[in-house]
Amino acid sequence: MASTNVSTSTAQNSSAAQREARFLDALQAAGLRLTAQRRAICHYLANTDSHPTAQQIYEDLKPQFPSLSLATVYNTLDVLVRLGLVYALGGAGDRAVHYETNTDPHINLACLVCHRVVDLPMPEVGAWESRVAEASGFKIFGARLVYYGICPECQRRSQDVSH
Numbered sequence: 001m002a003s004t005n006v007s008t009s010t011a012q013n014s015s016a017a018q019r020e021a022r023f024l025d026a027l028q029a030a031g032l033r034l035t036a037q038r039r040a041i042c043h044y045l046a047n048t049d050s051h052p053t054a055q056q057i058y059e060d061l062k063p064q065f066p067s068l069s070l071a072t073v074y075n076t077l078d079v080l081v082r083l084g085l086v087y088a089l090g091g092a093g094d095r096a097v098h099y100e101t102n103t104d105p106h107i108n109l110a111c112l113v114c115h116r117v118v119d120l121p122m123p124e125v126g127a128w129e130s131r132v133a134e135a136s137g138f139k140i141f142g143a144r145l146v147y148y149g150i151c152p153e154c155q156r157r158s159q160d161v162s163h
């Protein structure tokens, strides 16, 4: 299921390989051992734009890494979130934390029916961030801008049902 969401996404300023290298460096700097499992998690995160939950990451990697534990997924994510390399986005109407791996300027749209989170590239968000930094005096590490609603597919599906 998640594999269908992995796409060569548009408008990303940093390549998947660059992101993966940053993730691995961060884990090492945090004193975590770069086990095969942790490398796989970093590879997965660097190559997805599907905003997975920890559970989804775990289920997708488990067949390949039978010894993988959910705790390893969580502690790997925790380090990356703490360092601002991955954002914890909160739920999409499903009470599960979705993780954002693309920290380039864009906005997220969360569908409250299918709980999908999609990216909408929006370079203006970068300029907006500078204005916020200027107005507040904050040094900005990241932002999350999430619009909630119903995606086009789910709108179409509900129309099919009612006709």
Ligand SMILES: [Zn+2]
Binding pocket: 111, 112, 113, 114, 115, 116, 150, 151, 152, 153, 154
């Ligand atoms: Zn939907």
